[in-house]
Amino acid sequence: MNIIRSISSWNAGRIEKKINEMKDIGNCPDCKGNGFITTIASYYTPSFDLLYDCPGCNGTGQYSEWEMQQNPM
Ligand SMILES: [Zn+2]
Structure with missing residues (x-):
């Protein structure tokens, strides 16, 4: 299954x-x-009810906030 492995590493690179x-x-x-x-x-029923705060950055949109979430102390 080398093809699958190379695709997933290609994806990781992207x-x-x-x-x-x-x-x-x-x-x-x-x-x-x-x-x-x-x-x-x-996409089918546009509504703000279907928008969620991003869990990666706590809804701030900041890279620094996201980075802290990746490496919890
Ligand atoms: Zn975010």
Whole structure:
């Protein structure tokens, strides 16, 4: 299953690149700095009820907040 392994490492590389980009601009990689995340359902029925505070950054949209969540002391 080398193909699956190489795809997953390729994916990991992409995610790492994205995180570095977000770090440069100071935005949370999970929500791109929006502070909230949308669900699949919100694409069908747009509503603010379906927006959730981003758990990665506690809804702040800040990279620094997100980073602290990744490495809890
Ligand atoms: Zn976030």
